[in-house]
Amino acid sequence: MKYVDEFRDGTLARKLADAIAREADPARNYAFMEFCGGHTHAISRYGVTDLLPANVRMIHGPGCPVCVLPIGRIDMAIRLALSHPDVTICTYGDCLRVPASDGLSLLKAKARGADIRMVYSAADALALAQKMPEREVVFFAIGFETTTPPTALVLSQAQALGLANFSVLCNHVLTPSAILTILESPEVRELGTVPLDGFIGPAHVSTIIGSRPYAFFAEEYRKPVVIAGFEPLDVMQAIRMLIRQVNDGRAEVENEFTRAVSEEGNLKAQGLVSEVFELRRSFEWRGLREVPYSALKIRAPFAAWDAEAKFGLEFVSVPDNRACECGAILRGVKTPIDCKLFGTVCTPENPMGSCMVSSEGACAAHYNYGRFRDIPVVAGTAS
Amino acid sequence: MCLAIPARIVELLPGDACRVDLGGVRKEISLALVDGAQVGDYVIVHVGYALSKLDEEEAEQTLALFAEAGLTGSSLAAAADEGAA
Ligand code: SF4
Numbered sequence: 001m002k003y004v005d006e007f008r009d010g011t012l013a014r015k016l017a018d019a020i021a022r023e024a025d026p027a028r029n030y031a032f033m034e035f036c037g038g039h040t041h042a043i044s045r046y047g048v049t050d051l052l053p054a055n056v057r058m059i060h061g062p063g064c065p066v067c068v069l070p071i072g073r074i075d076m077a078i079r080l081a082l083s084h085p086d087v088t089i090c091t092y093g094d095c096l097r098v099p100a101s102d103g104l105s106l107l108k109a110k111a112r113g114a115d116i117r118m119v120y121s122a123a124d125a126l127a128l129a130q131k132m133p134e135r136e137v138v139f140f141a142i143g144f145e146t147t148t149p150p151t152a153l154v155l156s157q158a159q160a161l162g163l164a165n166f167s168v169l170c171n172h173v174l175t176p177s178a179i180l181t182i183l184e185s186p187e188v189r190e191l192g193t194v195p196l197d198g199f200i201g202p203a204h205v206s207t208i209i210g211s212r213p214y215a216f217f218a219e220e221y222r223k224p225v226v227i228a229g230f231e232p233l234d235v236m237q238a239i240r241m242l243i244r245q246v247n248d249g250r251a252e253v254e255n256e257f258t259r260a261v262s263e264e265g266n267l268k269a270q271g272l273v274s275e276v277f278e279l280r281r282s283f284e285w286r287g288l289r290e291v292p293y294s295a296l297k298i299r300a301p302f303a304a305w306d307a308e309a310k311f312g313l314e315f316v317s318v319p320d321n322r323a324c325e326c327g328a329i330l331r332g333v334k335t336p337i338d339c340k341l342f343g344t345v346c347t348p349e350n351p352m353g354s355c356m357v358s359s360e361g362a363c364a365a366h367y368n369y370g371r372f373r374d375i376p377v378v379a380g381t382a383s
Numbered sequence: 384m385c386l387a388i389p390a391r392i393v394e395l396l397p398g399d400a401c402r403v404d405l406g407g408v409r410k411e412i413s414l415a416l417v418d419g420a421q422v423g424d425y426v427i428v429h430v431g432y433a434l435s436k437l438d439e440e441e442a443e444q445t446l447a448l449f450a451e452a453g454l455t456g457s458s459l460a461a462a463a464d465e466g467a468a
Contacts, residue, residue, distance in 0.1 A: 001406040003389040003425060003442055012449050019452035092430065121431025123413060143430075146387070149416050150432045204387050207427055207435040230387075233449055240452070259442040260389075260427050260435050269416045269434070 003259070007231030008046070016236040017051035023243050030056045032242050033332055034200040035179060037064030037360025038230040044365035046232035056239065059194065060365075062178055062287055062330040063202060065143040066094045066358040070284045071318040073171050074100040077140045080169075080311055081106075081114035087311075088115040088132065089169075090125045091140035092147075094358040097351060101318050106140075122150040126157060129166035138307045142171040145205045148296065149269035152276040155298065158305050167307040170298050173283060175205050176213045177294035181285075183221050187333050194332045198242040200235065201227035203257055210265025214253045222251040229257040276302055284317055286354055287330030324353035329362050336366040343367060387429035389437050392422050403428060 024030060034040055040060045043049060049058060062068050078100055081089045089106065096107040096118060110116040115135075119125050122139060129137035141151045151168060158166045179199065187194045201214055206227045214225040224245035228238035238256045245252060255261055276299060283295030298306040307313060320327055323341050328334035336342050336355070346352035348364050355363035390403035390410070399415040403426070413432045414420050426433035 001388070002391070003437060004406075006442075006446055009449075012452070015452045016449060121413075123431055146429050146434060149434075150413075150430055153413075153415055153432075204427065204429055204434060234445075237445070237449060237452075256445065259438050259445060266416060266435055268418060272416070 004231065007229065007233045009233065012233055013046075013051060013236060016233060016240065020051075020056065020236065020240050020243065021053050023240060023247065024053050024056055025247060026053075026055065028055065029195070030197050030243060030246060031059055031195045032057075032198050032200060032239060033059045033061045033182070033196055034235070035061040035063040035175065036200070036202045036205070036230070037067065037358065037362075037365075038203060039200055039228065039235055040064070040362055040365050041360045042230055042232050042235050044369040047369070048232055048235055049370075051236065052239065056243070058239075059196070059332040060329065060335075060362040061182065061199075061332060062285070063144070063175065063205075064355075064358055064360040064362075065147070065173065066098060067326065067330060067354045067361045068173065068178070068285045068287065069095070069098060069142055069171060069354065070286045071100050071320065072284065072316050074098055074106065075318060076308075076313045076315060077138070077169055078104055078106060078109045078114070080138065080307070080313060081109055081116055082112065084136065084311070085115075086134075087136045087138055088117060088128070089138050089140055090117045090119045090128060092120075092142065093118045095140060095142060098354050098357050099321070099352060122147075122154040126154040126163070126166060129158070129163055130161075133165055135165060137166050138311075139166070139168045140171070141168050144173060144175050144202070145208045145273075148172045148273050148277070149208060149266070152269075152272045155276045155302050155305050156272065159302060164304070167305045167310050168298065169307040169313070170277070170296060172277065172296040173285065174294050174296070175202055175209070176216070177291055178285065178288065179214075179217060181288050181291050181294070182331065183217065183223065185288075185331060187331060196223065196332075197246050198224035198226070198251075200238045200242070201225045201253070203228060203230045203234075203260070206255075206257065206261040206265065208266045208269050211253055211255050211261055211263050212265075218251045218253050224251045224254070226254045227257050227261055229260070275299075284315070285330075286320065287327035321352055326353040326355045326363070329355055336363040339363070387427050387434065389425045390428045392420055392424050392426060395422060401433075403433075 125139035226238040228234045277296035280295045325339040355361035394402040425437035
C-alpha cells in the first residue's frame with residue numbers, strides 16, 4: 001500500500017539500524033519512552049528492538065486508551081446496561097474484553113443479557129439511536145485526542161437533531177497531562193528507576209493537537225521529543241533523531257511525521273472539541289491513579305446527551321487485580337515478563353489485565369510478537 | 384485501537400462523506416474533520432473519520448532522509464561539508 005510499504009522497507013531498516021549504531025555513543029546508555037501503543041505495536045511486530053544497539057533501550061509508555069481505562073469506568077457501563085433493560089451500550093471493539101469487577105467484562109455482561117454492541121465509529125452509534133427510537137443508545141466513548149473529535153461531532157449532531165434517546169458516556173483523556181504525570185512521577189524524578197532521555201511523541205494524536213503542546217516538555221523538563229509515524233522506519237528514524245539530540249545536548253521538539261502533522265494541528269477538530277467538551281478537574285487512569293486536568297467532560301449545553309448526568313452514574317474507584325502488573329508497566333517501571341501471570345494465566349484470549357487486551361497494549365504486543373525472544377537459546381548475539 | 388492508515392480518496396459523497404481505497408478495499412468514511420480534501424488526496428483514516436490530509440511532498444522528503452542513512456560515515460561527512468559550503 002502506498003505510504004505504508006515504503007515505510008516498512010527491510011533494506012532501509014538495516015541502513016537506519018547501521019546509522020543508529022554509528023551515531024549512538026558506546027560510552028553511554030539511552031532510554032526513550034514511546035508514549036503511544038501504536039509505536040509499541042510497531043516496535044514489537046517488526047522486531048525494532050533487535051535492530052538497536054544494546055545501549056539503546058525503549059520503554060513502553062501509557063499511550064493505549066484501552067490500557068489506561070480504569071476498571072471503575074467500565075463498571076459504570078456494565079451497571080447501567082444490567083440495570084436498565086431499555087439501554088443499548090455501544091463501543092469500540094477493544095473495550096469489550098477489558099476485565100471489570102465481579103469477573104465481568106462488557107462482553108460477559110452481554111452474555112448475561114445486557115444489550116451491548118460493537119461499533120466501528122461514533123457515527124454508527126448515532127445511526128443506531130436513529131434506527132431504534134424506542135431504546136436508549138449510550139455510546140461508551142474512549143480514546144485520546146484522535147477519537148475525541150468524532151465523539152464531539154456526534155454530540156453536536158445529536159443536539160442539532162434533537163435526538164433524545166442518544167447519549168455519551170465520556171472517557172476521553174489527554175496526552176500531554178499523561179506525559180507530565182510520568183515526568184513528575186517519583187520513579188522518574190527521585191528514584192531514578194526509570195531513566196528517561198526523551199520521548200517518541202504520538203503520531204495520530206499529533207495530527208489533531210499539532211506538535212506545539214510538547215514544547216513545554218522540551219523546555220521545562222529538558223526532554224527531547226520526536227513525533228513519529230507508526231511504521232517501523234518512522235520509529236527508527238525517530239530513535240536516531242533522539243540520539244542526535246542527546247549527543248548534542250539539545251532538548252527540542254522535532255517532527256519526523258511531517259507528512260501528517262503540522263505545528264498547529266487540525267484547527268477544525270480542535271474547535272469542535274472545545275465547543276463540546278471541557279476539562280475534568282481530575283480523572284483516574286489505570287497505572288497513573290488520579291491525574292489532574294487529564295480528561296474531558298461534556299459541557300453543560302450538551303447535558304441532555306451526557307450519560308453520566310442523564311442516568312446519574314457514579315464513578316467508584318476499584319483496585320486492579322493484585323497480581324496484575326499493568327499499572328507498573330504503564331508507568332514504565334516494569335515489563336510484561338515481570339508479571340507472574342504473563343503468558344500463563346493471562347493471555348490475549350483470556351486477559352487478566354488491560355495491557356493484554358488491545359494489540360497496542362505492552363503485554364499483548366509482547367505476547368504476540370516478542371515472547372519467543374525471551375527463550376535463552378537465542379540470546380547470544382555476535383558482538 | 385490507535386492504528387490508523389493512509390487511504391486515497393476515490394469519490395466524494397454527499398454530506399461530508401467520501402469513499403476511500405485502502406489497498407484495494409473500498410470504504411465509506413467521513414470528511415467532516417478536514418477541509419478541502421479532493422479526489423486523489425491521501426488522508427489518515429481513524430475510526431471512520433479522516434483526521435488529516437497526508438502531504439505527499441513531505442512523505443517523499445522523509446523517505447529521502449531514510450535513504451541518507453545508507454551513506455557511510457565518510458560520505459556522510461562529505462555530504463555535510465557540501466551542505467555547509
Ligand atoms: S500479563 Fe496480564 S496480568 Fe500481567 S500485567 Fe500484563 S495484562 Fe496484567
